[in-house]
Amino acid sequence: MKLKERLRLFIRHNRVILLFRLMLDAFYEACSQSKHLGASNMMRDEVKFAADLCIRTHAIEKGMSIGSVRMGFGQPKVLALIxxxxxxxxxxxxxxxxxxxAVIANYIDFNRANGCPVEVVEARYEVLKKAYTLKEEMAAGIAICSKADTIEATKAPFDVFSQSRCSIRDFDTETIVDINDIISAVDIARKAPSACNRQSAFAHIYQGERARxxxxxQGGTNGFGHDMQYAVLVTADMRRYFINERHQMYVDGGLFAMQLLxxxxxxGLATIPLTTAYKTRQTQRLKKNFDIPPHEVPVMIIGIGAYKESYKVAVSHRNSVDTYYQVHR
Ligand SMILES: Cc1cc2nc3c(=O)[nH]c(=O)nc-3n(C[C@H](O)[C@H](O)[C@H](O)COP(=O)(O)O)c2cc1C
Known part of the structure; x- marks a missing residue:
């Protein structure tokens, strides 16, 4: 092999050189993210500020969709949001x-209907109503769904089928989920596309106490985590990616996770996607505590349980289609 070729391969595969190339790339990325992430100068940027409010609004909405919700929950958070x-x-x-x-109005009605009036929130909400004129009425808060309708929709054409999936936080704890249904779902999800068909995604399935x-x-399932029976931690294998592909594993893993969902x-299983977006030390702890090999990256957790005959879901309003696309000519 010629010296030039040997040098090229050395540069390409040497770990120390790779480390420096990755650090440089990570540095450029950090520069861009320090400017554009919502965390920087949030309150001076309309979109960033809106993102923060959206997260906090959704926290209230999803709180109401928890099966064993504590009435009057979250009042300080609602007041701070207002x-x-x-x-x-x-x-x-x-x-x-x-x-x-709409979510705050729903929160007030929800608590009042359940015998827990939240007068302080109501008074503060009146102030907000005076300061802001509604542009559009919209459904928000919680919706009641029936298991029979949902199961029927799972056999419907894709537009109906996909619209019938919701994140569930209200589970039946009596009906046992069959692990074979989960394995069968993994089998179906193998059809998820991946860059160069690398198929790097992997499903770690945890049962019972391990799932809990x-x-x-994970920290995002307070009030309903223990009502689920299985947790699937979707990971992707870093070893199948090369330089310039630092994030490709999350794309491939994410596509697999969606297909699995x-x-x-x-x-016919009730599911919820759950974040694994942690700081590095926490990710290391996750991997250590839950037997994830060091070369895998956590992508997402899916909580799995059984549907109640009648169950609550958070409405999770979607923005209009025109906010989702632009045609470039
Ligand atoms: C990557 C990801 C992480 C999420 N993490 C959580 C979580 O930690 N806790 C939670 O209650 N919901 C979580 N969700 C569920 C979202 O709140 C939900 O998908 C969103 O509101 C849309 O609602 P839908 O799934 O019912 O359509 C997560 C969703 C995704 C995609």
Whole structure:
């Protein structure tokens, strides 16, 4: 082999050189992210501020969709949200906060209907109503679904089928989920595309107590984590990627996770996607505590349980289609 070729291969495959190339790439990425991530100068940027309000609005909405919700939950958070909504509309007068308005109104009605009036929130909400004129009425808060309708929709054409999947936080704890249905869903999800057909995604399936430990570690299932029976931690194998592909594993793993979510829905199981977006130390702990090999990256957790005959879901309003695309000519 010629010296030039040997040098080229050395540069390409040497770990120390790779480390420096990755650090440089990570540095450029950090520069861009320090400017554009929502965390930087959030309150001065309309979109970033809106993202923060959206997350906090959704936290209230999903709180109401938990099977064993504690009435009157989250009042300090709702009050803080209202204050920041007031600030937001005063700073950016043309924005819409219709969804947040609808969720707060729903929160007030929900608590009142369940014998827990939240007068302080109501009074503060009245102030917000005076400061902001609704642009559009929208459904928000919780919706009641029936298992029979959902199961029927899982056999419907794709548009109906895919619209019938929701994140579930209200589970039946009596009906046992059959692990073979999960394995069968993994089988279906293998059809997910991956870059150069690398098929790097992997499903770690945790059952019973191990699943509950994972939900406790994950931290986003308070009030319903222990009502689920299985946790699937989707990972992707870093060893199948090369330089310039630092994020490709998350794309491939994410596509697999979505396909798995739909496959589980097809099998009639109640599911919820759960984040594994942690700081590095926490990710290391996750991998250590849950037997994930060092070369795998966690992509997403899917919580799995059984549907109640009648169950609550968070409405999770979607923005209009024109906000989702642009045709470039
Ligand atoms: C990557 C990801 C992470 C999520 N993490 C959580 C979580 O930690 N806790 C939770 O209750 N919901 C979580 N969700 C569910 C979202 O809140 C939900 O998908 C969104 O509101 C849309 O609602 P839908 O799934 O019912 O259509 C997550 C969803 C995704 C895609």
């Amino acid at each position: 204050d920041d909504l007031l600030l937001y509309v005063s700073r950016f007068p043309s924005v819409s906060i219709d969804e947040s308005m 430990e994972l939900f406790d570690f 739909l496959s589980l829905h097809y099998k």
